[in-house]
Amino acid sequence: MVVVLAGVAIVAVAISLYVSKYLRSPSPVAATQTGPNQATLTLGTTPAVGSLGGSKSWVSYLVRQHGQWDHTTVFNVPAHSLVHITIDNFDGASALRNPFLSQVQGTVGGVMRINGKATDVINPDDASHTFTVPQMGISVPLLGVPDNAKNPCAEMPCSLKKAHETITFTIRTGKPGRFRWQCFVPCAAGFIDGFAGPMQTIGYMDGFIHVI
Numbered sequence: 001m002v003v004v005l006a007g008v009a010i011v012a013v014a015i016s017l018y019v020s021k022y023l024r025s026p027s028p029v030a031a032t033q034t035g036p037n038q039a040t041l042t043l044g045t046t047p048a049v050g051s052l053g054g055s056k057s058w059v060s061y062l063v064r065q066h067g068q069w070d071h072t073t074v075f076n077v078p079a080h081s082l083v084h085i086t087i088d089n090f091d092g093a094s095a096l097r098n099p100f101l102s103q104v105q106g107t108v109g110g111v112m113r114i115n116g117k118a119t120d121v122i123n124p125d126d127a128s129h130t131f132t133v134p135q136m137g138i139s140v141p142l143l144g145v146p147d148n149a150k151n152p153c154a155e156m157p158c159s160l161k162k163a164h165e166t167i168t169f170t171i172r173t174g175k176p177g178r179f180r181w182q183c184f185v186p187c188a189a190g191f192i193d194g195f196a197g198p199m200q201t202i203g204y205m206d207g208f209i210h211v212i
């Protein structure tokens, strides 16, 4: 009896630690309303979150507001609106396992811009991350910083003077709802198959979009 109760207690503690450490949502950041049914959201991706996050060596998404990087992956965006998203990617390429995800899907016009140049696909080997919202049919691959880039960002915080690729696209939101988003590049260095750690932790390579 004692052994069974002890076993139940250990499992209960393990489950609550998992929920509190990996599945708890960080506080949301709201997109900036720029006009009626128009908003902007600026994100970043870094090879290591550094002093901005709890697991300093982990790869992560970030949000930029008032010229500063913040560590959250939960965003509030207005319903029935065009949301212009900018992602400054400071990370190198990890490569996609499924080349289907190297195509842009579900954005306005079916395109993204990389440093201002419109395209709808990249080489799957050159992808750092994806910004994918499966329920909204949206997926955007992020071009990685070349390995030989001068002045790379090792860990956050990094200024925009460090080597990065700027990806921009626009999404059209519908009715209110809560949508999960995630990266589909196995980018978690040091974890089995690159899919654990930051890839399964909200606040790093996963998050939520609240359409409100």
Ligand SMILES: [Cu+2]
Binding pocket: 059, 128, 129, 130, 183, 184, 185, 187, 205
């Ligand atoms: Cu990623």
